[in-house]
Amino acid sequence: MGASELAGETHLIVAYVILIGSLVVYGNWLRSRYRNIANSRASTLEARTPHPRDGED
Amino acid sequence: MVRIPARAIALLALGSGGLVATIFLGIMWAPDVNPSQWRAPAAYRIIFLHVPFAWTSFLAFGMLFWGSLGWYLRRTERSWRLVQSGSDLGLLFGIGVITSGPIWGMAEWGVPWDWADLRLNTFALLTALALFIVMARRSQPDHDSTRDTIAAVGLFGFILVPITAVATTLYQKRHPGVVIIESEDSGLDPAIRAVMMVGFVSITLLFIGFTIISDKLYSAEAEIELNLKALDEMDGGE
Numbered sequence: 001m002g003a004s005e006l007a008g009e010t011h012l013i014v015a016y017v018i019l020i021g022s023l024v025v026y027g028n029w030l031r032s033r034y035r036n037i038a039n040s041r042a043s044t045l046e047a048r049t050p051h052p053r054d055g056e057d
Numbered sequence: 058m059v060r061i062p063a064r065a066i067a068l069l070a071l072g073s074g075g076l077v078a079t080i081f082l083g084i085m086w087a088p089d090v091n092p093s094q095w096r097a098p099a100a101y102r103i104i105f106l107h108v109p110f111a112w113t114s115f116l117a118f119g120m121l122f123w124g125s126l127g128w129y130l131r132r133t134e135r136s137w138r139l140v141q142s143g144s145d146l147g148l149l150f151g152i153g154v155i156t157s158g159p160i161w162g163m164a165e166w167g168v169p170w171d172w173a174d175l176r177l178n179t180f181a182l183l184t185a186l187a188l189f190i191v192m193a194r195r196s197q198p199d200h201d202s203t204r205d206t207i208a209a210v211g212l213f214g215f216i217l218v219p220i221t222a223v224a225t226t227l228y229q230k231r232h233p234g235v236v237i238i239e240s241e242d243s244g245l246d247p248a249i250r251a252v253m254m255v256g257f258v259s260i261t262l263l264f265i266g267f268t269i270i271s272d273k274l275y276s277a278e279a280e281i282e283l284n285l286k287a288l289d290e291m292d293g294g295e
Contacts, residue, residue, distance in 0.1 A: 008097025
């Protein structure tokens with residue numbers, strides 16, 4: 001493969017990394033929202049349930 | 058606990074596999090272009106992801122439009138969730154297109170952007186519109202009036218989609234209409250077209266998987282918001 005055939009190879013790699021990276025970042029953002037929801041559900045449930053020691057004093 | 062449907066995970070797995078196959082086929086199987094006619098022959102392979110990203114972004118903008126229309130006509134939470142997921146995904150795929158395109162332009166044209174080209178600029182406007190909607194949703198209080206404003210932007214902004222789609226036919230300045238290499242019929246080599254189709258199917262599968270998950274998450278977040286509001290009201294009433 002000659003030098004002219006390789007022209008633009010760095011651009012190709014950078015573009016692929018950005019495109020695939022953006023999909024990965026979006027997927028991770030969905031995953032972090034999923035975790036937040038799981039935690040929020042737990043904390044909402046906790047807020048609704050009185051602590052066993054509440055009212056001892 | 059919010060449940061992510063197994064079919065969404067399966068679609069993401071299939072789409073990811075297809076994406077890997079697209080890259081492999083695009084690099085190993087798709088033919089080289091004539092180095093004497095192209096300034097950066099290797100960079101042309103960017104189209105195997107750039108074009109499917111662009112097509113998929115139109116699906117996302119279509120979803121945004123459909124959601125905006127639904128919000129105006131019926132004011133349902135389901136329509137609003139389409140606006141939410143459509144704008145997120147429109148931004149995701151739009152950014153992919155307006156970054157990979159200029160990277161190819163830099164290699165092939167020597168300049169990343171052409172302010173006189175219709176398609177480049179209408180597509181950039183579409184992505185800016187998705188960015189505006191995402192930012193407005195996150196920065197403004199979630200009232201019906203805010204949703205009305207955002208849906209109006211989504212509705213009228215959609216006019217840019219057909220303009221962008223036919224831009225290279227009506228007014229071709231610099232952006233290629235189709236990728237042209239030596240072939241008798243259409244000008245598009247069948248192997249190149251095949252890899253682009255594999256790319257489009259793969260990214261569409263990812264798009265559908267992401268949409269299902271995003272919809273579930275927005276639905277669960279809205280439910281939590283309602284629960285927290287109810288808790289606040291209970292606390293306030295005690």
